[in-house]
Amino acid sequence: xxxxxxxxxxxxxxxxxxxxxxxxxxxxxxxxxxxxxxxxxxxxxxxxxxxxxxxxxxxxxxxxxxxxxxxxxxxxxxxxxxxxxxxxxxxxxxxxxxxxxxxxxxxxxxxxxxxxxxxxxxxxxxxxxxxxxxxxxxxxxxxxxxxxxxxxxxxxxxxxxxxxxxxxxxxxxxxxxxxxxxxxxxxxxxxxxxxxxxxxxxxxxxxxxxxxxxxxxxxxxxxxxxxxxxxxxxxxxxxxxxxxxxxxxxxxxxxxxxxxxxxxxxxxxxxxxxxxxxxxxxxxxxxxxxxxxxxxxxxxxxxxxxxxxx
Numbered sequence: 001x002x003x004x005x006x007x008x009x010x011x012x013x014x015x016x017x018x019x020x021x022x023x024x025x026x027x028x029x030x031x032x033x034x035x036x037x038x039x040x041x042x043x044x045x046x047x048x049x050x051x052x053x054x055x056x057x058x059x060x061x062x063x064x065x066x067x068x069x070x071x072x073x074x075x076x077x078x079x080x081x082x083x084x085x086x087x088x089x090x091x092x093x094x095x096x097x098x099x100x101x102x103x104x105x106x107x108x109x110x111x112x113x114x115x116x117x118x119x120x121x122x123x124x125x126x127x128x129x130x131x132x133x134x135x136x137x138x139x140x141x142x143x144x145x146x147x148x149x150x151x152x153x154x155x156x157x158x159x160x161x162x163x164x165x166x167x168x169x170x171x172x173x174x175x176x177x178x179x180x181x182x183x184x185x186x187x188x189x190x191x192x193x194x195x196x197x198x199x200x201x202x203x204x205x206x207x208x209x210x211x212x213x214x215x216x217x218x219x220x221x222x223x224x225x226x227x228x229x230x231x232x233x234x235x236x237x238x239x240x241x242x243x244x245x246x247x248x249x250x251x252x253x254x255x256x257x258x259x260x261x262x263x264x265x266x267x268x269x270x271x272x273x274x275x276x277x278x279x280x281x282x283x284x285x286x287x288x289x290x291x292x293x294x295x296x297x298x299x300x301x302x303x304x305x306x307x308x309x310x
Contacts, residue, residue, distance in 0.1 A: 002035035003061040010041045010067035014093040018299040021109045034218040052080045064089040068094015075132050078221035089116040089302040099136040102200040104304045123297035127199040130286040135199035142193045144279040176226050178271040185262025193226030217296040223258040264293040
């Protein structure tokens with residue numbers, strides 16, 4: 001008897017590459033003993049969330065999710081809030097695919113399916129901000145509204161360059177934030193160009209939280225202070241290229257960057273930053289103030305059989 005798999009796909013993600021491979025995906029899964037039950041995401045109407053999870057129970061081997069970071073965020077929140085504990089698997093076919101790349105999933109759709117069919121199931125951490133789960137990143141400040149404000153057609157046409165040009169348009173009007181952070185791993189109060197809270201490692205495919213792990217019960221907090229804007233941006237590029245461990249090894253200090261690990265943190269704004277918007281996995285997130293925590297081993301997921309830690 002074929003094992004059941006729910007296939008959730010976003011037809012608008014990336015360049016709609018998954019829709020061109022639907023028959024091949026179904027054929028490959030059938031060949032390997034699985035019956036694929038597809039659901040096409042539309043994000044329309046009031047009942048579509050219930051329609052997606054209708055009938056999902058322990059008889060399903062896993063849920064195959066094809067989309068970008070935003071699609072993954074939507075599905076993880078839906079499953080967690082519905083109390084559904086079925087392993088997920090990711091086909092990263094969006095624009096940035098930060099989380100999919102972090103866990104080692106290939107971009108090629110069919111190669112990704114074969115990787116999943118040979119993969120292993122493990123439990124990973126999730127971030128949780130004001131009741132909203134995130135797999136990869138919560139961000140606020142410079143550039144962080146670009147992702148969810150960039151139209152899908154533009155992202156599909158220009159890919160990551162759409163984020164770049166969108167970010168440039170923010171620079172003339174951006175004003176530094178003022179934030180107050182308390183956590184069990186470090187505190188910070190002062191100006192801020194950008195706040196990044198990672199469960200994963202990358203933002204826009206740039207590896208920033210070099211030492212982040214998916215199952216250590218900790219989040220990586222990176223603050224770009226911005227007291228000297230040009231210096232801060234230059235140091236950010238150095239941090240991205242070199243990484244925290246090498247900087248420490250050679251005793252190189254980047255005074256415009258704060259980086260620490262914690263399991264929970266509180267974030268508030270002051271001096272005009274009291275209701276600052278945030279970005280959660282490329283989607284519009286909650287406003288300040290924030291209560292953020294790591295939810296250890298919260299989501300079961302199928303990952304490449306090789307060691308997935310980067």
